Amino acid sequence: IFFVMMFALASAMNELQLINLKKQMERYIDREKLSNDVSLDVDERGLVVSFHGDKMYEKGDAEIKPEALEALSSLAAFVRPQPNEMRIEAHADLTETPGEYLSLWNLSSTRASFVAKQLIQNVYFPPYRLSSAGYAEQKPYISRDGETYKALESRSADLLKTASSAFFSEVSQMLAMKIDSQALEKNKSFERKYRNDPNSSVLVRMARNNYKGEITRKYDAIFQAMRDRSVFKERAGRWA
DSSP states (O other): OOEEEEEEOOTTSOHHHHHHHHHHHHHHHHHTTOTTTEEEEEETTEEEEEEOSTTTOOTTOSSOOHHHHHHHHHHHHHHTTSOOOEEEEEOOOTTOOOGGGSSHHHHHHHHHHHHHHHHHHHSOOOGGGEEEEEOTTSSOOOOTTSHHHHHHHHHHHHHHHHHHHHHHHHHHHHHHHHHHHHHHHHHHHHHHHTTTSTTHHHHHHHHHHHHHHHHHHHHHHHHHHHHHHOTTBOTTSOBO
């Protein structure tokens, strides 16, 4: 998301009026085919207008594109006659670099200021009803269809693969040590059992191997159950 206009719910306008205003703006968004770039919501903050998508900015730029400016002006015109205050919050995409703005904080703050300036100049929005803030890459809203979401998904998958590999490798080593320890301990009882038999060494070795096979199968089942229940599963159910 690049910026948000929050039209505060004030005593001068009740929630029902705000919802009706939202419906008017939704009709404009549908008519202009902007549903992929603009979304509306009403919550405890008031009417929230969110602008997102590649049509809003070039990466690293603070000035919105001309076609986006037209949509911004038209939507702001719906709320200008109302007495409510408006807050503009701008963000920077996680895949962006700040460019000439030194940091993503500067970039997002400049974006918020630019939007406020455009509202004052193009829609004659009263300056005293405006406030703005930049959040850089903090408090992100990430569209599932956007580059940022895909980048985070890829990074998440890489982390899961690394974590699962390291975790299960360590568990496997621990189980192998436990199996060897139990087999060695059990070997003592086999030696006592067959100490008077002429084939003592052969019988002890066979008994130990049989016992080790039994406990290995038991721990293999436990290990597989851990993998089946693990938090390291991918969303599609495959192992990371």
